[in-house]
Amino acid sequence: MDEFLLVFRRDFKDRENQPSPEQLQEHFEKWHAWYDRMTAEDRIVFRRRWDGEGLVVNAQKTVLNGPFAEIKETIGGAVIIRAADYEEAAELAKAVPILEFGGTVEIRKAL
Amino acid sequence: MEEKELLPHLFRTEYRKLVAVLCYLFGIEHVETAEDIASDTFLAAAETWAIKGVPENPVAWLYTVAKNRTKNHLKRNTLFEQKVASEIRYSSDKEEEIEIDMSPQNITDSQLAMIFAVCNPLVPADSQVALALNLLCGFGVQEIADAFLLNKEVVYKRIQRAKEKLKEGKISIAQPSVTEIGERLETVLTTIYLLYSEGYYSISQNTTLRKELCAEAMRLNFLLVESDLTDRPEASALLSLMCFHSSRFEARTNQNGEMVLYEDQDESLWNRELIERGTYYLSRASTGEKLSRYHLEAGIAYWHTHKEDSRDKWESILDLYDHLLAIEYSPIAALNRIYALAKVRGKEAAIAEAGHLNLTNNHFYYSLLGNLYTGIDDAQAVTHYQTAIKLAHSASDKAILFRNIARLQGNVG
Numbered sequence: 108m109d110e111f112l113l114v115f116r117r118d119f120k121d122r123e124n125q126p127s128p129e130q131l132q133e134h135f136e137k138w139h140a141w142y143d144r145m146t147a148e149d150r151i152v153f154r155r156r157w158d159g160e161g162l163v164v165n166a167q168k169t170v171l172n173g174p175f176a177e178i179k180e181t182i183g184g185a186v187i188i189r190a191a192d193y194e195e196a197a198e199l200a201k202a203v204p205i206l207e208f209g210g211t212v213e214i215r216k217a218l
Numbered sequence: 219m220e221e222k223e224l225l226p227h228l229f230r231t232e233y234r235k236l237v238a239v240l241c242y243l244f245g246i247e248h249v250e251t252a253e254d255i256a257s258d259t260f261l262a263a264a265e266t267w268a269i270k271g272v273p274e275n276p277v278a279w280l281y282t283v284a285k286n287r288t289k290n291h292l293k294r295n296t297l298f299e300q301k302v303a304s305e306i307r308y309s310s311d312k313e314e315e316i317e318i319d320m321s322p323q324n325i326t327d328s329q330l331a332m333i334f335a336v337c338n339p340l341v342p343a344d345s346q347v348a349l350a351l352n353l354l355c356g357f358g359v360q361e362i363a364d365a366f367l368l369n370k371e372v373v374y375k376r377i378q379r380a381k382e383k384l385k386e387g388k389i390s391i392a393q394p395s396v397t398e399i400g401e402r403l404e405t406v407l408t409t410i411y412l413l414y415s416e417g418y419y420s421i422s423q424n425t426t427l428r429k430e431l432c433a434e435a436m437r438l439n440f441l442l443v444e445s446d447l448t449d450r451p452e453a454s455a456l457l458s459l460m461c462f463h464s465s466r467f468e469a470r471t472n473q474n475g476e477m478v479l480y481e482d483q484d485e486s487l488w489n490r491e492l493i494e495r496g497t498y499y500l501s502r503a504s505t506g507e508k509l510s511r512y513h514l515e516a517g518i519a520y521w522h523t524h525k526e527d528s529r530d531k532w533e534s535i536l537d538l539y540d541h542l543l544a545i546e547y548s549p550i551a552a553l554n555r556i557y558a559l560a561k562v563r564g565k566e567a568a569i570a571e572a573g574h575l576n577l578t579n580n581h582f583y584y585s586l587l588g589n590l591y592t593g594i595d596d597a598q599a600v601t602h603y604q605t606a607i608k609l610a611h612s613a614s615d616k617a618i619l620f621r622n623i624a625r626l627q628g629n630v631g
Contacts, residue, residue, distance in 0.1 A: 117261055125257050127358040128226030131264055135225050138268030156270050183265045208261055 108189045110152050110217040111196040115183035115205040126208065137204035145188055150199070153187040183210065187217070225267070228276060229260055234356040235325045236284050241353070242328035242391050243288075243318065246335060246384050249353070255291065259284040281320040288318050327393060329354070330445055333438060334402060335391045337409035341380045347413050348373055349380035355434045365420065365427050399448055406442070407456050407512065410435050414460050423475050429467060436460050443499070455503035455512035461496030462519035465489040477614045485525045493523045514542040518554075532561035549577050553586050565590050581609035581619075588622060596626050 126134065145151050164170050183205055190196035193216060200212040233256050240252035259280055273279040336350050351357040351365075359377065363370045394402060417431025439457045442448040469487035472478050500516050517538045521531050539555035552575055560568035569590050577583035584606035591599035600623055607619045 115265070117258060125253060125358050126229070126260060127361055128229040130358075131229050131260055132223075132226045134261065135264040135268055138265050142268060154269065156266055183262065184269065205265065208257075 108191060110187055111190050111193075112185065112187050112213075112215040112217065113196070113200055113203070114185045114213040114215075115203060115210060116213065117183055117205060117208060117210045134204055134207060137207075141202055141204060144202075145186075145199070150188040150190065151186065152189055157184055224272060224276065225260070225264060228263075228280065230356065232277060232280055233257075233260065234354060235320075235329070236280070237353060237356065238328040238332045239318070239320060239325055240284075240288060241335075242324075242331050246381075246389050246391055249381055249384075251291065255284055255287045258287060285318040285320065326441070326445065328391075329441055330448065331391045331393055333406055333441065334394045334398070335384065335389050336380075337402075337406040338384060338387070338389055339405050340387045340389065341383045343409075343412060345376040345380035345383070346409050347416055348376040350409055350413055350438075351431070351434065352377050354438060357434075361427070364424065365422060365431055366416065367420075367422050393447070396447075399450070403442075403448060403450060403453065407439075407452060410439050410442075411456060411460075411512075413438070414463075418463055425471065425475070432460065432464055432467070436464070443502075451503045451506045452508065452510040452512050454499045455510055455516045458496045458499035458503055459512055459516040459519050461492045461499060462516065462523055465492035465496065465523065475614075476617060479618065480522065483525075488523070496520065496523070509541070509545075511542060511546050514538045514545070518542070527561065529562075532558055536562050549575070549580060550582065553577070553580075553582050556586060557589075560590055565594055569594075579609065581606040581611075581615065584609065585619060585622075588619070592622075592626060600626050 142151075142154070162170055188196070188199065190199060193214065196214050196216070200214055203210075203212050205212060236256040236259060237249075237252050240255055241249055244252055262283055263276070263280060267273070267276075332354055336353055337346065341349060348362055348366075351362050352359070357365075359370055359374050362368075362377075363373045366373070414432055414435035417428045417435065420428050420431070422428060436457065439453060439460065442450075442453040443457055465488050466480075466483065468489065469483040469485070470478055470480075478484075496516070497520065500520055503513055503516065518535055521535050521538075524531055536555065536558040539551060539558055542551050543555060556568050556572050556575070559571060569587070572583075572587060572590065575583065584602045588599045588603035588606060591602060603619050603623045603626075607616050610616050610619060
């Protein structure tokens with residue numbers, strides 16, 4: 108088993124992606140379910156709640172609020188999980204609810 | 219509240235506030251940005267709260283996240299900053315922190331400003347209702363489509379068109395001045411009444427959704443009545459009217475979802491509390507000099523909360539209809555007036571007047587004639603009901619008409 112960093116980003120460009128209250132509830136439950144599954148399979152290496160905003164220091168050494176350039180792409184959480192290889196990590200990432208609203212999951216293997 | 223219901227509930231109550239405050243801050247040109255930030259805030263909540271549970275003060279959490287998202291957006295998006303941030307209401311110096319005011323007062327001000335911006339005659343009526351539901355009430359495209367039995371694409375296009383109209387017209391989202399309220403309150407009330415009617419008279423079988431539309435219209439109207447700026451008698455009159463109508467919501471459909479006519483309704487199902495609210499707002503409306511159509515309609519609705527027939531009741535209703543038709547003629551009001559006339563002066567007099575209406579493509583007209591001829595000339599009554607069936611659209615309307623015919627033929631046989 109290797110360790111993989113999963114970074115969740117929301118990236119919605121489609122106006123219709125305003126969730127309905129019911130969708131929002133489902134979304135919330137899917138997140139619960141995904142974390143429950145990862146925990147049950149003993150895959151969680153490191154999970155924390157992250158400050159949604161953060162800081163960015165750019166080349167000019169200017170400190171900026173927030174890691175993202177515009178609202179259309181905002182970082183969600185990040186988690187480190189155990190998986191056999193990139194392929195399995197990608198399979199697990201396919202079940203991450205962030206994808207529902209046009210999000211992405213970035214995967215990096217720990218070396 | 220259970221954790222399971224919390225997020226949808228918060229979405230219902232807080233999403234529209236976030237959108238209103240942000241639109242008030244950004245202006246109508248950036249309404250999509252406001253919606254993005256509000257949506258993103260809720261998606262972030264779903265994700266974050268799933269890990270470690272719901273924060274102690276979820277509303278404050280949402281507001282903080284939305285504020286930070288907005289600040290970051292303003293700072294990072296240089297295009298936005300150059301074009302807009304220099305002009306927006308609360309920013310003066312670039313170095314200065316932009317204040318996003320989520321105080322109850324500013325939320326109320328923002329919502330009021332949004333109501334006046336959205337209910338603008340520039341936007342065609344059907345788009346206006348869709349936009350009001352979307353921006354003022356936080357309904358998604360799919361929900362609106364379900365409510366109106368429309369294709370999602372159609373609703374989406376209506377909302378887009380409405381937003382474009384407001385942008386083209388450079389409609390400002392601002393507190394209306396006293397003069398503007400005089401000029402534009404009527405348009406605002408028209409939209410609210412339209413929204414209410416869509417819920418109340420919708421052919422959709424989804425009663426929950428229909429009730430929600432009515433409740434939303436009443437909520438918007440309540441905001442107007444609660445604000446010193448817009449608390450005009452006609453606003454109270456409309457709210458009163460909607461309270462009276464809503465009091466019969468449970469009684470007007472049976473268990474099969476079919477319409478129950480006023481005369482056949484079970485009075486014990488009428489909501490007494492809403493009738494009391496209606497009476498309260500009607501008395502509140504009885505100030506000033508202007509007699510709006512809402513005053514008259516509320517008066518008519520008030521008398522309908524008394525089930526038993528009395529001379530006083532029908533004479534008052536007839537009088538109110540006479541006034542109403544003088545202010546604003548509508549075929550439905552004219553038909554209803556004939557019904558009241560029959561109660562006061564008898565069916566023959568009503569039949570004679572009905573002839574002048576000449577509403578020969580309207581099933582309500584023939585349905586009324588059927589009613590008037592019943593007991594006078596039952597064969598004629600049946601013929602009119604049959605014509606009404608041919609013209610009626612909804613299955614529940616037709617069912618009522620068939621039942622009337624059956625009743626008449628039972629009498630004959």
